[in-house]
Amino acid sequence: MLTNHKYIAFETIVIKEVRRFARIWVQTLVPPAITIGLYFVIFGNLVGRRIGEMGGFQYMEFIVPGLIMMSVIQNSYSNVVSSFFSHKFQRSVEELLVSPVPNYIILSGFIVGGMARGLAVGTIVTLMSLFFADLEIQNLFITVSVVLLTSIVFALAGFINALFANSFDDISIIPTFVLTPLIYLGGVFYSVELLPPFWKLVSALNPIFYMVNTFRYGILGSSDVDIVWAFFILVVFIVVLFSSCIMLLRRGTGLRS
Amino acid sequence: MTIAISIQNLVKTYANGFEALKGISLEVEQGDFFALLGPNGAGKSTTIGVISTLVNKTSGSVEVFGKNVDTHSYETKLDFGVVPQEVNFSQFEKVRDIVMTQAGYYGLPRKLAAERCEKYLRKLGLWEKRDERSRSLSGGMKRRLMIARALVHEPRLLILDEPTAGVDIELRRSMWEFLTEINENGTTIILTTHYLEEAEQLCRNIAIIDEGKIVENTSMRKLLKELDSQVYILETNAQVPAGFSLKQDNMLLNIIDENIIEVTVSGGQSVNSVFAEFSEADIKIDSMRNKTNRLEQLFMSKLEGNG
Incomplete structure (x- = not known):
């Protein structure tokens, strides 16, 4: 396929994906904003005032980066898993499969679609957080790059979930039983320093812990993890997940009989 | 004479052990209007699935205009358009968006895609419905939309899987006229159908498939002479x-x-x-x-x- 044809195909998938979540904005953009807004009010404002400081910051300041990251992770994942599974369910994925679009373009298009929603919700949550805390970004490069890489990781994970899913139940199992616990145990609401040694070790095995803390480092300038190690983990995840997706697409897993 | 499609010893065994195709071989010449007939479960849709790469074959080869679909995926996919048996577009999208998106998948620049979209939606009587969501279309309109979508990149080969199933007689006749017209303009057409009258009216050559085997492959004239x-x-x-x-x-x-x-x-x-x-x-x-x-x-x- 010629380069400009590939670009047009890529652009087509991205526009279609963005148009999809924008069309149903009441389902895709509003609920996460309301949920995170409630976290700000209840945990950050009401409970947070009694907690005082966490990791050297006011509790509200401490949880804002984690909550922004949580919204990016959940929405990057859910956009890809729900959109691609809907394509499978309605069989409209066949439009793509009979066309000459290469697998990596299909995958990239859906990833960017997932990132677009994750970042859109992340931006809404960031703007909301300004009503509750004063944010001064300490390192813009780290802040932006970690949020982009994290949304790529979870868009890829959502794509794999969609490939294996056979029913709508299958696309809610992973977010409910895997993603949400990992996020809650990933240091969004507390500093790992508060944990006993065993649970500190368990937290070190949670990839979301590194993502949340690196993002927190970008905004607050303080983190529980080594930033270089965190970026290395993110890149490894992206390479492994991207390769897995391409292999599954080539085999036609969940798509071709 | 150029061969539009060549199938050699095609075998497809599904994961449950069902042998849908038992080594079929078939050739369709460029410009032909070819019918693939067979009862339910004979292997017609599986054959089309393998050609269009939606079904992984077990063994054998498929060539489209002399190029193998496995090794020359890009070139072969540009050469054919597929109209499936079941509706396979998003029910929430607008008619025009469905055709435009397909054009985008084939790398058509937006201006050209818009021209083609209008051309085929007009030809198939859907232009007035262009801004309606596809779920509001009647069954016949949905089938015509799938034909418009399959033609937007102007393929040399059009494959239709039961295109007129469940369509009323008037609409069926108008679709026959449309297909005859594009065939006369040079598009090779392969058609699977249950309507034997349809095959007799439209097709010059015919293959009958049953239980995964080709039981007849000849011209329509020769076949009818057998009576x-x-x-x-x-x-x-x-x-x-x-x-x-x-x-x-x-x-x-x-x-x-x-x-x-x-x-x-x-x-x-x-x-x-x-x-x-x-x-x-x-x-x-x-x-x-x-x-x-x-x-x-x-x-x-x-x-x-x-x-």
Whole structure:
């Protein structure tokens, strides 16, 4: 396929994906904003005032980066898993499969679609957080790059979930039983320093812990993890997940009989 | 003559062990209007699935205009368009968006895509519906939308899987006219259908598939020649007298009702002589129709032969 044809195909998938979540904005953009807004009010404002400081910051300041990251992770994942599974369910994925679009373009298009929603919700949550805390970004490069890489990781994970899913139940199992616990145990609401040694070790095995803390480092300038190690983990995840997706697409897993 | 599609020893065994294709071989020439007939579960849709890469084959090869679909995926996919049996577009998208998106997948620049989109939506009578969501379309309109979508990149080969199933007679006829027109303009067409009349009306060559095997692959003319007799139902304006018979040998006459008779005419005999004999007896024939679809007779005999 010629380069400009590939670009047009890529652009087509991205526009279609963005148009999809924008069309149903009441389902895709509003609920996460309301949920995170409630976290700000209840945990950050009401409970947070009694907690005082966490990791050297006011509790509200401490949880804002984690909550922004949580919204990016959940929405990057859910956009890809729900959109691609809907394509499978309605069989409209066949439009793509009979066309000459290469697998990596299909995958990239859906990833960017997932990132677009994750970042859109992340931006809404960031703007909301300004009503509750004063944010001064300490390192813009780290802040932006970690949020982009994290949304790529979870868009890829959502794509794999969609490939294996056979029913709508299958696309809610992973977010409910895997993603949400990992996020809650990933240091969004507390500093790992508060944990006993065993649970500190368990937290070190949670990839979301590194993502949340690196993002927190970008905004607050303080983190529980080594930033270089965190970026290395993110890149490894992206390479492994991207390769897995391409292999599954080539085999036609969940798509071709 | 260029071969539009060449299938060699194609085998497909599904994961549950069902052998859908048992080594079929088939060639369709460029410009042909080709029918793939067969009963339910014969392997028609699996064959189309393998050609369009939606079904992974077990073994064998498929070439489109001389290029292997596995090794030259990009070139071969540009050359064909597929109209599936079941609706396979998003029910929430607008008609125009569905066609434009497909054009985008083929790398068509937006201006050209918009021109093609309008051209085919107009040809298929959907232009007025362009801004409606696809779920609001009738069944026939959805099928026409799938044809417009398959043609937007102007492929040399169009593959249609039961395109007129469940479509009313008027719409079916208009789709036949459209398909005939694009075939006359050079597009090779492969059609699977349950409507044997459809194959007889449209197609020049035909293959009959049953239980994953090709049981007949010939021209429509040769196939129909195999029929050695045809049965006509005649309606007369007057009562046919008792004992009335035809002088011609090999013509059987069966009086069904006062004014309805059945005449069996052997191959090579003209029905003119039947009219002449009734005219001599001062009986006028008001109407005449073929008792059975000729192709249906043959189709059934081929399947029985295979069984």
